[in-house]
Amino acid sequence: MTSTIRDTIDRLFDRIGALSEAGPGYTRPSYGALESRAHAVVADHAATLGLTVTRDAALNLFARLPGADRDAPPLHVGSHLDTVANGGAYDGVAGVVGAVALAADLVARGVRLPCDLVVTVTRAEESVWFPVSYVGSRAALGRLGADDLRARRSDSGRTLAEHLREEGGDPDAILRGPGLAPARFVEMHIEQGPVLDAAGEAFAVVDAVRGGLRYRDARIQGVWAHSGGAPRELRSDAVFGLADLVTAMDRGWARSLAEGGDLAVTFGRVDAATPEHAFAKVPGRLDFCVDLRSVDDGVLESTDALLRAEIAAIERARGLRFDLGPQSRSRPARMSPALVAALVGAARERGVSPRILASGGGHDAAAFALAGWDAAMIFLRNQNGSHNPDEAMDLGDLAEAVAVLAAAIPGIAATPRSAA
Amino acid sequence: MTSTIRDTIDRLFDRIGALSEAGPGYTRPSYGALESRAHAVVADHAATLGLTVTRDAALNLFARLPGADRDAPPLHVGSHLDTVANGGAYDGVAGVVGAVALAADLVARGVRLPCDLVVTVTRAEESVWFPVSYVGSRAALGRLGADDLRARRSDSGRTLAEHLREEGGDPDAILRGPGLAPARFVEMHIEQGPVLDAAGEAFAVVDAVRGGLRYRDARIQGVWAHSGGAPRELRSDAVFGLADLVTAMDRGWARSLAEGGDLAVTFGRVDAATPEHAFAKVPGRLDFCVDLRSVDDGVLESTDALLRAEIAAIERARGLRFDLGPQSRSRPARMSPALVAALVGAARERGVSPRILASGGGHDAAAFALAGWDAAMIFLRNQNGSHNPDEAMDLGDLAEAVAVLAAAIPGIAATPRSAA
Numbered sequence: 001m002t003s004t005i006r007d008t009i010d011r012l013f014d015r016i017g018a019l020s021e022a023g024p025g026y027t028r029p030s031y032g033a034l035e036s037r038a039h040a041v042v043a044d045h046a047a048t049l050g051l052t053v054t055r056d057a058a059l060n061l062f063a064r065l066p067g068a069d070r071d072a073p074p075l076h077v078g079s080h081l082d083t084v085a086n087g088g089a090y091d092g093v094a095g096v097v098g099a100v101a102l103a104a105d106l107v108a109r110g111v112r113l114p115c116d117l118v119v120t121v122t123r124a125e126e127s128v129w130f131p132v133s134y135v136g137s138r139a140a141l142g143r144l145g146a147d148d149l150r151a152r153r154s155d156s157g158r159t160l161a162e163h164l165r166e167e168g169g170d171p172d173a174i175l176r177g178p179g180l181a182p183a184r185f186v187e188m189h190i191e192q193g194p195v196l197d198a199a200g201e202a203f204a205v206v207d208a209v210r211g212g213l214r215y216r217d218a219r220i221q222g223v224w225a226h227s228g229g230a231p232r233e234l235r236s237d238a239v240f241g242l243a244d245l246v247t248a249m250d251r252g253w254a255r256s257l258a259e260g261g262d263l264a265v266t267f268g269r270v271d272a273a274t275p276e277h278a279f280a281k282v283p284g285r286l287d288f289c290v291d292l293r294s295v296d297d298g299v300l301e302s303t304d305a306l307l308r309a310e311i312a313a314i315e316r317a318r319g320l321r322f323d324l325g326p327q328s329r330s331r332p333a334r335m336s337p338a339l340v341a342a343l344v345g346a347a348r349e350r351g352v353s354p355r356i357l358a359s360g361g362g363h364d365a366a367a368f369a370l371a372g373w374d375a376a377m378i379f380l381r382n383q384n385g386s387h388n389p390d391e392a393m394d395l396g397d398l399a400e401a402v403a404v405l406a407a408a409i410p411g412i413a414a415t416p417r418s419a420a
Numbered sequence: 421m422t423s424t425i426r427d428t429i430d431r432l433f434d435r436i437g438a439l440s441e442a443g444p445g446y447t448r449p450s451y452g453a454l455e456s457r458a459h460a461v462v463a464d465h466a467a468t469l470g471l472t473v474t475r476d477a478a479l480n481l482f483a484r485l486p487g488a489d490r491d492a493p494p495l496h497v498g499s500h501l502d503t504v505a506n507g508g509a510y511d512g513v514a515g516v517v518g519a520v521a522l523a524a525d526l527v528a529r530g531v532r533l534p535c536d537l538v539v540t541v542t543r544a545e546e547s548v549w550f551p552v553s554y555v556g557s558r559a560a561l562g563r564l565g566a567d568d569l570r571a572r573r574s575d576s577g578r579t580l581a582e583h584l585r586e587e588g589g590d591p592d593a594i595l596r597g598p599g600l601a602p603a604r605f606v607e608m609h610i611e612q613g614p615v616l617d618a619a620g621e622a623f624a625v626v627d628a629v630r631g632g633l634r635y636r637d638a639r640i641q642g643v644w645a646h647s648g649g650a651p652r653e654l655r656s657d658a659v660f661g662l663a664d665l666v667t668a669m670d671r672g673w674a675r676s677l678a679e680g681g682d683l684a685v686t687f688g689r690v691d692a693a694t695p696e697h698a699f700a701k702v703p704g705r706l707d708f709c710v711d712l713r714s715v716d717d718g719v720l721e722s723t724d725a726l727l728r729a730e731i732a733a734i735e736r737a738r739g740l741r742f743d744l745g746p747q748s749r750s751r752p753a754r755m756s757p758a759l760v761a762a763l764v765g766a767a768r769e770r771g772v773s774p775r776i777l778a779s780g781g782g783h784d785a786a787a788f789a790l791a792g793w794d795a796a797m798i799f800l801r802n803q804n805g806s807h808n809p810d811e812a813m814d815l816g817d818l819a820e821a822v823a824v825l826a827a828a829i830p831g832i833a834a835t836p837r838s839a840a
Contacts, residue, residue: 193649210648216699225805227686228630228713228780229613232677239687243666250660257652266647267659268699270706273691279636279709280781281688281807289699293648360648361700385646387701 004108005399008045008101013395015041016081016097017089025086025389029155030124030135031059031163038081042121045100049107051119057173058139058164061121065103067113073183073417075113075409077102078120080136080364084128085155088391094380095188096121098402105406114413120185122364129153130160133330134367141371142179149174184339184412185368185375188401190393192361196381201355202397203404205343206377208295209359209366210264211332213304216289217325222318224276224284236319238286239272244318248310249290249303256299262358263303264293295332295358333366336374338415343376346408352400361386374417378405424528425819428465428521433815435461436501436517437509445506445809449575450544450555451479451583458501462541465520469527471539477593478559478584481541485523487533493603493837495533495829497522498540500556500784504548505575508811514800515608516541518822525826534833540605542784549573550580553750554787561791562599569594604759604832605788605795608821610813612781616801621775622817623824625763626797628715629779629786630682631752633724636709637745642738644696644704656739658706659692664738668730669710669723676719682778683723684713715752715778753786756794758835763796766828772820781806794837798825 019034019041021027028034039061043053046063053063067074079095099119106113123136130151138144149161149171156163161171191197196204222238249265256263271287290307294300304327311322340356347354357379359366369375378401383392439454439461441447448454459481463473466483473483484494499515519539526533543556550571558564569581569591576583581591611617616624642658669685676683691707710727714720724747731742760776767774777799779786789795798821803812 191649192646193651194645194654195649195651198654212648214699224808225614226612226781226807227688227711228632228684228782229611229615230684230780231613231615232673232684234614234618237686239690240666240670242690243663243670246660246663247667250663253652264648264650264652266657266700266702267692268647268701268703269693269697270659270662270690270703271693272687273689273693273707277689279634279688279711280686282686283688283690286690287693291647291699360646360650362648385644387646388644 004105005101005402006395008104009097009395009398012041012045012097012100013089013093016093023086023389025088026083027085027087028081028083029153030082030126030129031160031167033167035082035123036167039121042096042100042119046103046119049104051103056140057170058136058144059123059167059169060136060140063103063119065106065113065117067115067117069115072115072413074116074118075412076118076120076183076185077187077405078122079187079189080122080125082124082126082129084126084387086389087387088389090190090382090391090393091192091386092125092189094190094393094398098188098398101399101402102406105402113409117409125364129155132160133362134364135160137364137367139174140180141367142177143371144174146175182372182417185365185373186339186377186405186412187363187365188378188380188398188405189363190382190386190391191379192382192386195357196379197383199355202381203401204355204357204379205340205347206359206379207335207340207356209333209335209363209369210262210293210295211297211300212330212362213292213300214289214328215324216328218288218290219323219325220286220288221321221323222284223282225282227280227282230282235282238283238320241314241318241320242270242286242288244314245310249307252303252306256303261299262295263299264360265303266291293360295334297332330362331370333369333375335365335369335376339374339376339412342408342411342415343378343404345411347404349407350404374415425521425525425822426815428524429517429815429818432461432465432517432520433509433513436513443506443809445508446503447505447507448501448503449573450502450546450549451580451587453587455502455543456587459541462501462516462520462539466523466539469524471523476560477590478556478564479543479587479589480556480560483523483539485526485533485537487535487537489535492535492833494536494538495832496538496540496603496605497607497825498542499607499609500542500545502544502546502549504546504807506809507807508809510610510802510811510813511612511806512545512609514610514813514818518608518818521819521822522826525822533829537829545784549575552580553782554784555580557784557787559594560600561787562597563791564594566595602792602837605785605793606759606797606825606832607783607785608798608800608818608825609783610802610806610811611777611799612802612806615777616799617803619775622772622801623821624775624777624799625760625767626779626799627755627757627760627776629753629755629783629789630684630713630715631717631720632750632782633712633720634709634748635744636748638708638710639743639745640706640708641741641743642704643702645702647700647702650702655702658703658740661734661738661740662690662706662708664734665730669727672723672726676723681719682715683719684780685723686711713780717752750782751790753789753795755785755789755796759794759796759832762828762831762835763798763824765831767824769827770824794835
């Protein structure tokens with residue numbers, strides 16, 4: 001790799017890392033002024049490289065390096081710059097910084113690409129601010145609706161349209177579309193998981209982004225009783241009901257993996273700790289959420305069916321009532337096999353044989369893939385997970401991934417665009 | 421039963437029910453002014469019946485009706501008048517009102533008892549205010565220690581000694597003892613459970629008060645991770661660990677009952693709902709409490725051993741770390757078989773064959789039994805559990821229990837005092 005790659009990475013992390021609300025960690029709300037300033041840092045740097053910088057109505061940033069064939073479908077490379085509250089330095093930023101470093105390297109080496117390279121910096125990828133997934137990329141793709149624009153930001157209570165306008169965007173133009181024509185999108189991103197760090201591998205290639213099926217506000221209604229006085233057969237204990245459900249879903253999860261299915265089951269929040277709960281009371285209520293993820297919509301469906309069947313059995317056995325509340329879904333997204341192959345091939349030429357992983361978290365790449373683009377991701381080894389101030393990553397791993405992507409571009413540009 | 425019993429019950433519930441902090445429900449803190457005023461209501465009424473009213477250094481109230489043999493061990497009948505915060509009208513109060521009604525009935529009918537009857541109103545039975553069990557009765561029995569007097573009240577932060585002095589008590593005198601000589605104690609109390617209401621029975625006789633073995637501040641330490649990104653085999657999920665433990669203890673509980681043991685297992689509080697928990701995160705921490713109750717100390721010991729063995733297995737299987745925190749215990753207390761037999765016999769003579777139950781909750785009667793007294797309890801049918809504003813009870817059930825107790829007194833007085 002060239003020193004340009006590493007220099008660009010170092011410089012941009014410094015400048016973007018200076019932009020945050022008070023700590024700990026990093027806070028750049030979606031469609032906030034700090035996100036806009038981070039975009040300006042990238043626009044600035046891209047302009048000094050001679051790239052043509054434009055923004056769309058949703059304020060997504062595009063910095064274009066012309067290729068030999070201006071009519072060929074361009075290659076977009078990028079990620080996002082907003083963060084969750086008290087997030088880390090790398091989630092999103094790594095992919096943007098890597099994209100700029102890639103462009104800088106190509107410019108420095110005078111490489112003429114077969115197609116345009118478009119450094120692409122989306123807005124509002126983190127759905128904690130607005131309860132809408134992939135706001136910026138879906139807007140760029142002409143897939144954001146009027147309902148989405150009415151969503152309110154969790155901190156301000158004001159709508160997406162208002163915040164967007166305040167930063168200079170144009171909600172009406174977003175709705176008019178038509179959005180970008182299908183092309184290719186590659187995103188570098190921290191893995192957010194322990195696999196690469198545990199395996200001692202710098203990066204991996206992602207072949208699918210898991211979809212999710214979630215109940216965020218589920219409740220078990222039991223009967224409050226005295227912990228000493230209520231006999232076993234007269235109890236309707238909400239905690240025992242949850243334990244039954246978790247162990248049943250644990251068995252179902254193991255079975256699904258044994259059958260070759262892809263699945264993750266998480267009960268991330270369990271609340272039997274209100275002021276009404278006490279050590280000497282049989283708990284009469286419990287709130288929980290459950291998050292099912294898979295690259296396979298069929299597995300999500302069958303696991304949801306299992307969940308409901310187990311609940312019905314537990315209700316009968318324990319005299320409990322479950323209310324799962326609203327279901328929310330995100331569709332699994334398959335990455336382009338041709339792009340995955342091109343990335344793996346380029347890595348192998350550099351002497352590395354990267355593993356192929358599914359992404360558990362949602363990413364802009366999924367929004368592009370679901371809109372018919374050929375998409376792929378490179379996952380970067382990281383420590384301490386993501387969405388917290390302790391996010392960690394070796395900048396050398398990112399530099400290596402950028403070099404692999406640079407080497408892969410001719411192969412990527414040569415793949416025929418798949419049918420949408 | 422006589423109209424005196426019912427009239428006394430009605431009048432005293434009215435007067436005591438008027439004494440509470442703001443609702444909902446009833447709030448009379450232990451060693452608070454409202455508890456003192458409720459005691460004064462009873463003292464007042466007892467005096468009009470001609471009973472001799474005294475208070476000890478801990479402000480327990482004794483209203484004595486002389487019997488034929490003033491040297492015979494007296495029969496104490498009573499309960500307490502403090503409540504939990506936002507408690508109900510009946511927990512404690514029913515037993516006090518019933519005791520006064522019993523005395524009123526005996527006075528009205530001119531019955532000369534073989535021994536003294538002592539209406540006994542304890543202080544501070546509810547351990548939510550001071551983290552000390554049976555404060556008043558243990559003080560009366562010479563079993564309260566200097567450490568107990570330094571316990572701080574949950575609302576005020578001030579010590580038991582300070583609150584006691586403020587209401588007119590004498591902490592130093594409590595420590596000097598020696599406490600009441602062993603005699604007999606009978607307590608009427610709402611069941612606090614669903615058994616009698618479900619069975620359609622007005623009252624039952626209690627033959628044991630369960631002891632407890634508790635971990636109120638237990639914690640499971642796992643590893644936070646991304647719900648989509650962390651593979652099954654690399655997870656240390658605190659919620660799955662809890663589910664394993666609850667289902668294992670559920671099986672152990674069923675086994676213990678099948679073998680004829682007495683046991684109740686409750687996880688009354690489960691907290692995986694801090695700001696750190698989220699639907700998209702594998703929970704890295706969970707706080708819980710567990711409450712084991714039994715009339716048999718051996719069952720408590722073996723269930724505690726089971727709990728620890730299951731935890732060790734779960735720690736190994738899931739890479740979790742459990743910290744049970746401090747253990748707190750209360751000893752099971754056996755009621756006097758002779759007193760139980762006398763109460764059952766008197767009920768049968770009135771055409772009712774009451775069931776014999778263990779009490780799951782702790783009561784003053786347990787403190788007396790553990791101090792070597794012959795003790796027994798009558799449980800009263802109630803609805804909606806206890807320690808909440810919706811506590812409900814039919815006053816007619818209490819009147820019937822008082823009549824049974826009145827009829828049982830000659831039999832009780834005739835039983836030889838058991839060896840302490």
